[in-house]
Each structure stands twice: as C-alpha cells, then as structure tokens.
Amino acid sequence: MIARTIAKSVFSEWLSLLRKSFRLIGPVRQGDQINFAPLAEGEGPDLSFQNTRLSPKEWVQPASERLFQFSLDPANTEAHILKEVPWDETPRLLLGVRPCDARALNLVRINFETPEYTDPWWKHGRDTMTLIGLGCNQPCSTCFCTSVGSGPFDPVGLDILLTDLGSAFLAQAATEKGAALLQGVPQGTEPSASDQSQAETLKKEAEQALPPQVAVDRLKDQPLLPLFNAPFWDEVQFACINCGTCTYLCPTCWCFDIQDEVSGTEGLRMRNWDSCMYPLFTLHGSGHNPRDQKLQRVRQRFMHKLKYYVDKYGNGVACVGCGRCVQFCPVNIDIRRVCNLMNAFQAN
Amino acid sequence: MLTYTNKIQELAKRLLTEGKVDLVIGYRQGTIPMMNEPVQVKSADQTDQLYWDSFCGVNLANYLPRRTERIAIVAKGCDSRNIVVHLQEGQVKREQLVILGAPCQGMLDRRKVWGRLDGLEPLKALEDGQQLIVEGKGFKQSFDRSEFLQDNCAICTHRNPALYDELLGDLVPEQGGVDRYTDVRAIEKLDPEARWQYFEELLAPCIRCYACRNACPLCYCPTCFVDESRPQWVGKGLDQSDIRTFHFLRAFHCAGRCTDCGACERACPVGIKVRQFTKKLEKDVWDRYQFEAGIVLEGRPPLDAFRPDDQEEFIK
Amino acid sequence: MSEPFEPKIIAFFCNWCTYGGADLAGVSRLQYPPNIRAIRIPCSGRLDPKFILSAFRRGADGVWVSGCHPGDCHYIAGNYYARRKFALFKGLLEHMGIEPGRLHFSWVSSAEATKFQQVVTEVTGIVKALGPAPHYIKKLAEVA
Numbered sequence: 001m002i003a004r005t006i007a008k009s010v011f012s013e014w015l016s017l018l019r020k021s022f023r024l025i026g027p028v029r030q031g032d033q034i035n036f037a038p039l040a041e042g043e044g045p046d047l048s049f050q051n052t053r054l055s056p057k058e059w060v061q062p063a064s065e066r067l068f069q070f071s072l073d074p075a076n077t078e079a080h081i082l083k084e085v086p087w088d089e090t091p092r093l094l095l096g097v098r099p100c101d102a103r104a105l106n107l108v109r110i111n112f113e114t115p116e117y118t119d120p121w122w123k124h125g126r127d128t129m130t131l132i133g134l135g136c137n138q139p140c141s142t143c144f145c146t147s148v149g150s151g152p153f154d155p156v157g158l159d160i161l162l163t164d165l166g167s168a169f170l171a172q173a174a175t176e177k178g179a180a181l182l183q184g185v186p187q188g189t190e191p192s193a194s195d196q197s198q199a200e201t202l203k204k205e206a207e208q209a210l211p212p213q214v215a216v217d218r219l220k221d222q223p224l225l226p227l228f229n230a231p232f233w234d235e236v237q238f239a240c241i242n243c244g245t246c247t248y249l250c251p252t253c254w255c256f257d258i259q260d261e262v263s264g265t266e267g268l269r270m271r272n273w274d275s276c277m278y279p280l281f282t283l284h285g286s287g288h289n290p291r292d293q294k295l296q297r298v299r300q301r302f303m304h305k306l307k308y309y310v311d312k313y314g315n316g317v318a319c320v321g322c323g324r325c326v327q328f329c330p331v332n333i334d335i336r337r338v339c340n341l342m343n344a345f346q347a348n
Numbered sequence: 349m350l351t352y353t354n355k356i357q358e359l360a361k362r363l364l365t366e367g368k369v370d371l372v373i374g375y376r377q378g379t380i381p382m383m384n385e386p387v388q389v390k391s392a393d394q395t396d397q398l399y400w401d402s403f404c405g406v407n408l409a410n411y412l413p414r415r416t417e418r419i420a421i422v423a424k425g426c427d428s429r430n431i432v433v434h435l436q437e438g439q440v441k442r443e444q445l446v447i448l449g450a451p452c453q454g455m456l457d458r459r460k461v462w463g464r465l466d467g468l469e470p471l472k473a474l475e476d477g478q479q480l481i482v483e484g485k486g487f488k489q490s491f492d493r494s495e496f497l498q499d500n501c502a503i504c505t506h507r508n509p510a511l512y513d514e515l516l517g518d519l520v521p522e523q524g525g526v527d528r529y530t531d532v533r534a535i536e537k538l539d540p541e542a543r544w545q546y547f548e549e550l551l552a553p554c555i556r557c558y559a560c561r562n563a564c565p566l567c568y569c570p571t572c573f574v575d576e577s578r579p580q581w582v583g584k585g586l587d588q589s590d591i592r593t594f595h596f597l598r599a600f601h602c603a604g605r606c607t608d609c610g611a612c613e614r615a616c617p618v619g620i621k622v623r624q625f626t627k628k629l630e631k632d633v634w635d636r637y638q639f640e641a642g643i644v645l646e647g648r649p650p651l652d653a654f655r656p657d658d659q660e661e662f663i664k
Numbered sequence: 665m666s667e668p669f670e671p672k673i674i675a676f677f678c679n680w681c682t683y684g685g686a687d688l689a690g691v692s693r694l695q696y697p698p699n700i701r702a703i704r705i706p707c708s709g710r711l712d713p714k715f716i717l718s719a720f721r722r723g724a725d726g727v728w729v730s731g732c733h734p735g736d737c738h739y740i741a742g743n744y745y746a747r748r749k750f751a752l753f754k755g756l757l758e759h760m761g762i763e764p765g766r767l768h769f770s771w772v773s774s775a776e777a778t779k780f781q782q783v784v785t786e787v788t789g790i791v792k793a794l795g796p797a798p799h800y801i802k803k804l805a806e807v808a
Binding site: 030031032033048050053054063064138140141142235238239241242243244245247248249257259261270272273275278280326327328330331332333334336337 | 378379380383384385386387388406410411459462463467469471553555556557558559561562563575583584585586587611614615617618619
Binding site for chain 3: 532535536540541542543544545546547573579581583585586587588589590592593596597599600603604625628629632633636637650651652653654656658659660662663664
C-alpha cells in the first residue's frame with residue numbers, strides 16, 4: 001500500500017485540497033476538552049490531544065437523528081405517510097481519529113450490517129465517511145488497546161494512518177480508498193528510509209508503553225451461566241449509579257431508542273442514543289422489567305461487551321481499549337478490573 | 349489532608365464485629381489517580397480497603413434511599429445534610445444509620461489539576477499536608493491544594509457534619525465571610541436576552557446522559573419525569589429546548605433540598621456547570637424562607653411547608 | 665396592512681375562586697380582552713410547574729395562574745403551598761432568560777368579577793407589549 005511523507009508546513013495546503021471533495025471533521029478545542037466538529041474554512045485540526053472526550057461515533061450515528069417525517073394535516077394529500085428525511089450526501093472526512101475509535105466502527109458494523117438486515121442510516125453514515133487516523137505517539141495510562149487485539153498504530157478501520165514524525169506526517173494508505181486519496185497528492189513526497197524507520201520506532205515505543213493490563217484469553221471458554229451468576233458481580237455493581245456516562249462515551253456502544261414526536265399537525269420519527277444503564281431501557285409494555293435491579297444492568301453491560309459479543313461473533317471483545325469509561329466513570333468502576341475478574345473466574 | 353483512613357477502618361471493624369451494622373459504605377482507593385470508588389464492606393476482614401483522601405467527592409448519601417439494612421456510612425458535611433434530607437423525606441430510617449461524620453476541608457477537583465498541567469498526564473497524586481504533589485512522565489510538581497478545590501467546596505459554609513454518630517476527626521473551623529452567590533448575582537445583572545444566551549452556551553455540550561441526575565442523592569424517583577410518556581413533558585433528544593427543560597425542571601425538583609454537594613458537576617462527563625440552576629434556587633430559598641437544606645432534622649423542607657405571612661409581592 | 669400582535673395567554677384558574685370570578689365577570693357582561701385560554705384546575709396548589717413550561721413550549725406568549733386568597737382556599741392550605749412554588753419558579757424562569765412580564769400570578773375570589781376584569785386586562789396589555797415569545801418554543805426537534 002502506498003505511503004507519502006507530508007511536511008507539516010504544507011499540511012494545511014493538503015487540507016484545502018481535501019476540502020474540495022469532503023466536508024472536513026476534525027478535533028477542535030471546546031473549552032477544556034477536544035471533540036470532533038466540522039472544521040471551518042481555514043481552520044485546522046487541533047492535534048494536541050491524547051483522545052477526544054466524546055468518541056467520533058456521533059458522526060456516523062448521531063446522538064439525535066431524524067429518520068422520518070410525517071404530516072397529520074387532513075388538507076395534505078400526503079398525510080399519514082412516513083417520508084424519509086432526506087440524507088446529506090456530502091462525503092465527509094474524519095481527520096485525526098485514533099486507531100481505537102476507527103476500529104470501534106468496524107466492530108459496530110457487524111451489528112448494523114448483517115446478512116439478513118442492514119440499518120440504512122448507519123450504513124449511509126459510515127459509507128460517506130473517509131477516515132484519516134493519527135497514531136498515538138503518547139498513549140494514555142488508561143489506554144489498553146494492545147490488550148484487546150488492537151494497538152496505537154493499528155490501521156484496521158482507517159483509510160489512511162498518519163504518524164507524527166515531528167516536522168512531517170508519514171501517511172500510510174490502509175485501504176483502496178486511502179491509496180486513491182494519497183495517489184498524486186502534490187504535497188506528498190516518497191517517504192525516505194529514515195521516515196519509515198522513525199515511524200517503526202515510534203510504533204514500537206508506543207506499544208511498549210502499553211503492556212498488557214487486561215486478560216481476555218479465557219473469556220470465550222468461560223461457561224456462560226456460571227459466569228452470569230458469579231459472586232463478584234455484587235461487589236462490582238455497588239458503586240455504579242447507572243448514570244450512562246460509560247455508554248455515551250464508549251465508541252462501541254450502539255443502543256438507541258426510536259420515538260415519534262408530534263407538534264400540531266407535523267410529526268417526526270427520530271432515534272436517540274439510549275443506554276442499558278437506565279431502568280426504562282428494558283421496561284416492557286406490560287410493566288414487567290427484566291432488569292429492574294442495578295446489579296442486573298451493570299452485569300449486562302460487561303457481559304455484553306466481554307462475553308456475549310465474543311460468543312456471538314467470534315470477533316474478540318466489543319471493547320477497543322480507548323479508556324474513556326475508565327477515566328470518566330464518576331465512581332471509578334474500571335472495566336479493566338472487571339474484565340480480569342471475568343477472565344480469571346473459576347466456575348466450580 | 350485529613351487522615352481519616354485509620355479511624356474509618358477501625359470504626360468499621362468494630363461496628364461489623366459487634367454486629368451493630370450489616371454493612372459499611374465508604375470509599376476505597378481508585379484504580380486511576382485522583383479518583384476513589386464507593387465500596388460496601390460487609391465483613392470485618394475486608395475493612396482494610398476503606399480509604400480517605402481529598403478526592404472522595406462522591407456523595408455517598410446517593411446509595412441510601414430505600415435500603416433496609418443497618419448501615420454505617422461515611423459522611424462529609426454536605427453528605428450528612430443529604431442524609432438529613434433523606435430522613436425528612438422518609439427514604440431511610442434514623443435507627444438504620446450509624447453516621448461516621450467527616451469534618452471536611454474541601455474536596456479537590458481533578459479537572460482543575462488537569463487544567464493546570466496543561467496536557468501533561470498525571471500518573472500519581474499524593475497529598476502532604478496542604479500540598480498536592482503531582483507526578484507524571486518526566487515531571488513532579490507541588491501545588492497548594494487550595495488551587496484545586498471543587499467549586500462548591502471553595503464556598504462551603506457547612507464543612508462539619510450536621511448529623512453524626514461518630515466523628516472521624518476534630519471539627520474544623522467553618523469558613524467565614526463567604527459570599528455564596530457571586531455567580532448568581534452576576535447573572536441577575538444581565539438583561540433577559542443576555543441571560544438566555546448565557547444558559548444556551550452553558551448547556552450547549554449537554555448529551556442528555558443524565559449523569560448529573562443519577563449522581564444526585566435527591567434524584568431517587570422511581571420514574572423520573574423525563575421517562576414519563578403520558579404526557580411526555582420533555583423530548584429525549586438533543587433539541588436545545590428539551591435540554592433546557594430537563595435541566596430547569598431537575599433543578600426545580602431540588603428546590604429547598606439541594607445541599608450544593610457538587611456531585612452533579614463532578615459527574616458530568618462534558619463539564620457543564622449545572623450548579624448555576626440550583627444556586628439561584630438556593631439563594632431564593634434563603635432570602636425568602638431563611639431555610640438551608642439538611643441542617644436541622646426537625647421540620648419540613650420549604651416546599652412542604654408554609655407561613656401565612658410568606659412574601660407575595662409578585663402576586664396581584 | 666399587518667395585523668396587530670394578539671398574544672396567546674394560557675390561564676390556569678382554580679375551580680373554586682378564580683374560575684368562579686371569571687364566570688361572574690362573563691355573566692355580568694364585563695368586557696375584557698379575549699386573549700386568554702382558560703384551564704380549570706381544582707386548586708392553585710394543583711399547579712405543577714411543568715404545566716407552565718409546557719405552555720411556553722407549545723407557543724404561549726404569556727402564562728397566568730390565579731387562585732383563592734390566602735386563608736380562603738377550599739382545600740384549606742393549597743394556595744399557601746402554591747405561593748412558595750410560584751415564587752421560586754418565577755425566580756428561576758426569569759433567571760434563565762424569560763422576560764419578567766410573561767408569567768403572572770394573582771388571587772381573585774369568586775365574587776371579584778371586577779378584579780378579574782382588571783387583572784386580565786393588565787396581563788394582556790403587558791404580554792402584548794412584550795411581543796411574541798422569542799424563545800423556548802419546541803416545535804419539532806431540531807437535531808441532525
């Protein structure tokens with residue numbers, strides 16, 4: 001796959017070129033945090049971050065998304081017909097996404113594009129998105145991508161992977177789409193041998209800074225029911241306040257709630273992010289709630305990510321080690337600790 | 349830093365061994381710097397995990413509503429006031445509780461530490477008296493802890509527990525001459541359009557995760573108003589009007605009950621200063637009804653009481 | 665020629681006092697502006713602040729709540745509790761940017777038809793002068 005060195009002095013020229021074909025979305029400083037937002041004309045991405053507060057999943061699956069609209073006006077000949085809200089077909093480019101977040105989109109795709117069903121909105125969001133990632137020279141202490149099958153320079157899910165060499169970026173194509181983008185870029189030069197070896201060194205150093213903290217090797221073989229009924233859940237669940245922060249910051253959490261909102265004679269069917277942490281999530285129309293206890297909900301989240309997904313798809317755990325939940329859980333429930341408990345569990 | 353760790357462990361061990369309580373709710377040391385995890389300890393041989401430092405900002409009263417066990421609970425000034433509110437509202441019984449009161453000198457806000465380090469990642473933070481020593485890759489800096497006090501702790505006037513059975517240390521002097529409402533007054537000076545914009549910007553990052561609501565000890569309704577569907581009072585999405593309605597009503601439900609413990613601001617993953625709503629209500633409750641939540645056990649909260657001569661200057 | 669602005673004012677009246685007073689005003693043929701839409705509640709104490717917010721969200725330009733005079737409540741103390749709720753609610757609503765003239769409260773008894781006429785005229789005048797409510801209306805969700 002082709003690679004190019006792009007000097008930082010001409011980086012914004014390259015961005016201007018990309019702007020001709022894409023809407024650019026990159027990391028932008030917002031107060032004391034950095035989040036992905038559309039880059040204004042002439043605005044460059046703020047790459048001085050370890051990771052963004054919110055994952056970029058909102059650019060593929062928006063937090064609130066209009067699906068259909070409808071009219072209830074008897075004078076309207078198209079009343080009572082659900083009409084799709086027109087899609088924005090502008091191709092978008094997500095610039096500066098970390099390998100963990102890109103990989104998360106791949107993991108989540110398995111849910112939204114199955115052989116039987118496809119979620120057209122998710123698919124459209126993902127297909128109109130090109131991903132240029134930035135490898136992590138300085139991983140956080142809460143990152144654990146190397147423990148879950150990824151790494152700070154993992155190109156899976158990316159179209160192009162950038163490595164920050166100091167005064168330049170080494171851009172490596174990871175897909176045909178990425179290769180086509182890099183082909184004939186006037187700002188890019190053929191990478192020198194020292195560029196390549198510097199990138200290799202940075203990659204090795206970053207990986208060494210992330211020794212395995214989390215064991216996942218025994219999860220697949222853990223018998224399901226004994227793990228489900230394990231005694232350690234009582235201790236794990238106590239601190240949880242079911243606040244939903246973990247699910248909202250997590251790049252692999254995908255659950256949503258579809259609802260109609262009506263105002264006068266106009267209506268909207270929209271979908272919003274939802275969280276298994278809330279009791280309402282599993283409330284049946286009959287009034288029965290299979291997960292009305294906090295322990296059941298806390299257990300569900302970890303079992304889903306670290307066991308059910310493993311069993312169902314044979315694709316490893318549904319966690320990419322970004323560490324956001326570890327950093328921002330207000331009561332310090334640490335998925336690394338829980339995963340190790342689950343992995344080490346001995347069913348009698 | 350107040351070293352209560354040993355005292356907490358000693359009291360917990362004694363209470364559990366003597367069978368006076370079924371469980372002890374306290375903190376254990378977190379897995380990342382500047383964080384601690386609430387923990388339930390049910391047997392005397394597990395009490396050595398109990399821990400205390402200046403990052404114990406979680407309000408443990410949040411774990412009390414509708415529990416039926418006999419519980420020993422570690423409570424700072426604000427937490428103990430929330431326990432009083434729970435008792436007044438019938439969420440837990442006095443006989444169930446052994447309150448381990450923690451006179452507090454204010455909790456520290458790790459976000460302020462991050463801000464001060466400007467991009468450097470702290471790997472370790474230790475307290476030494478009034479100093480906070482922060483270490484990371486290639487740096488070690490010492491700061492005065494007063495730089496990092498949580499916003500609510502900086503203006504706290506009730507550091508000592510309002511209700512307790514045991515004290516973890518000597519009572520601390522209360523802060524004097526504190527103006528709790530400078531931020532409220534600053535907004536009161538603005539005209540309506542400027543106020544509207546102020547709150548628009550304040551709430552712009554909200555993602556409706558409800559961390560603020562869940563961290564709050566007062567929010568214990570089995571069905572929150574946001575989850576009601578007949579009628580639906582507020583939409584569930586990120587429409588600005590819905591976001592504002594949620595925060596407004598949540599704050600109003602805490603009117604006369606909020607102790608300004610700061611759990612809401614601490615929990616918010618996007619750093620919204622949600623106390624801007626409750627501070628206004630707290631000021632009005634004090635000005636009009638001379639009431640502060642959770643200070644005395646007797647009596648009713650202000651919205652569950654009245655005086656025939658309550659101010660009504662705004663009523664025609 | 666454009667029509668003058670006619671505000672929509674949602675009025676919550678307690679069944680025993682103000683609603684009776686409004687009724688008496690009607691029976692007595694007292695003239696008053698037609699901009700209010702009356703909603704009858706059993707007592708001013710029944711008023712949940714969510715009703716006021718809902719009215720503004722649905723496009724009300726003004727909201728008026730009226731009940732029995734303190735001491736005269738049919739349910740003894742409902743209006744006493746309401747008084748505290750109203751005070752705090754009005755304070756917070758204005759704090760967050762709704763103009764002070766949009767939310768009104770009054771005590772009007774079932775015999776006070778002329779007071780009713782006075783208050784409704786006053787409220788309508790104030791809200792009319794403020795113009796249509798610029799904020800806080802929720803139509804369809806404005807999201808992605």
